Amino acid sequence: MTATAKLGGTATFPTISxxxxxxxxxxxxxxxxxxxxxxxxxxxxxxxxGTESGTVTVTPNGPSNVxxxxxxxxxxxxxxxxxxxxxSGSMATASTSVVTDADHxxxxxxxxxxFFSTTAAANTNLGSQTVTATGATYGTAAERVDTxxxxxxxxxxxxxxxxxxxxxxxxxxxxxxxxxxxxxxGTIFVRLSEVVSxxxxxxxxxxxxxxxxPARSASFAR
Numbered sequence: 001m002t003a004t005a006k007l008g009g010t011a012t013f014p015t016i017s018x019x020x021x022x023x024x025x026x027x028x029x030x031x032x033x034x035x036x037x038x039x040x041x042x043x044x045x046x047x048x049x050g051t052e053s054g055t056v057t058v059t060p061n062g063p064s065n066v067x068x069x070x071x072x073x074x075x076x077x078x079x080x081x082x083x084x085x086x087x088s089g090s091m092a093t094a095s096t097s098v099v100t101d102a103d104h105x106x107x108x109x110x111x112x113x114x115f116f117s118t119t120a121a122a123n124t125n126l127g128s129q130t131v132t133a134t135g136a137t138y139g140t141a142a143e144r145v146d147t148x149x150x151x152x153x154x155x156x157x158x159x160x161x162x163x164x165x166x167x168x169x170x171x172x173x174x175x176x177x178x179x180x181x182x183x184x185x186g187t188i189f190v191r192l193s194e195v196v197s198x199x200x201x202x203x204x205x206x207x208x209x210x211x212x213x214p215a216r217s218a219s220f221a222r
Contacts, residue, residue: 001044002188003058003069004119006153009038011062019044019056022086027186028121029092034154035122035183036094040064043086043117043188048073065152072144072159074113075211076194085191089175091184098126100187102173108136108191109168113161113210115190116175120156122183123148129160129177131189133169138162156183163210 001019005011009026023043030036040060058069076082085107089100098118108114116131125148130141141162148156158177175187192210 001046001056001069001071002117002119002157002159003042003044003067004155004157005040005060005064005067006037006121006155007032007064009040011040011060011064013040013042013058013060016044016056016058019046022084023088023188025088025090025186027088027090027119028184030094030184032153035181037121037153037184039119039121039155039186041088041119041186041188043190045084066149066155068119068147068149068155068157070117070145070147070157070159072115074192077200079197079200081195081197083193083195087173087189088186089189090186094121094182094184096179096182098177098179098183098185100175100185102189105169105172106189106191107169108133108164108173110164110166111194112164113192114164114173115159115161115192116187118158118175118177118185118187120179120183120185121154122179122181123150123154123156124179124181124183126156126158127178129158129175131162131173131175133171133173135167135170136164137166139165
C-alpha cells in the first residue's frame with residue numbers, strides 16, 4: 001500500500017496494525033497549491049493471509065488537506081516468499097514530463113517484478129508510465145490504477161509494474177511518465193524477487209511466478 005498526504009510535506013504517517021511501514025519520504029517541491037508543493041509519501045507492506053476483509057484507516061499526523069491511499073497485491077508460488085528492495089525518487093520542478101530516479105541501484109534481474117507508485121501534486125492523468133535501468137531488459141509495463149482527487153490542493157496516485165525478462169540492472173531505476181498538467185511528483189520503487197523454498201528446489205522445481213492481483217484505492221479531504 002502506498003499513501004500520500006499533501007500540505008507542506010510535514011505530516012507523518014502512523015503505524016498501522018498488521019502492516020510494516022517500509023519507507024516514508026517527502027517528495028516534490030515549491031509552494032503548496034494545485035500542481036506544486038511537497039507531499040509526504042509512504043509505503044506499507046503486509047504479508048496477506050488470504051482472509052482479509054474490511055477497510056484500512058490511514059490518517060496522517062500533522063497538517064494535510066488531502067490524503068490518498070492505494071493497495072496492490074502480488075502472489076508467488078505456494079511455499080515461496082518475496083525478497084524486497086525499496087527506493088524513492090522525487091521531481092521538485094513542475095512539468096508535464098514526469099521523471100524520477102531511484103535513490104540507489106536496485107539490481108533488478110530476470111524473473112523480478114518492479115512495482116512503482118507515483119504521486120503527483122495535481123489531479124492530472126499520468127500516462128505512458130514506465131521504468132528502465134541500464135543492464136536490464138523489461139517486459140511490458142502495466143498501469144494498475146491511476147486515480148486522483150480535487151479535494152484540498154489536489155493529488156494523484158498511480159500504481160504500475162513491469163517485469164524484468166533478462167539481464168541485471170547496473171544503474172538506478174529510471175521512471176518516466178506524462179501528465180496532462182504541469183506537476184511536481186515523487187515515485188516509490190519496489191523490486192519483488194521470489195525466493196524459492198527448499199521444498200520447491202530440484203529438477204522439478206517450480207519456476208518463479210509473480211502474479212498481479214486487483215488494486216484498491218481511496219482518497220479523502222481533511
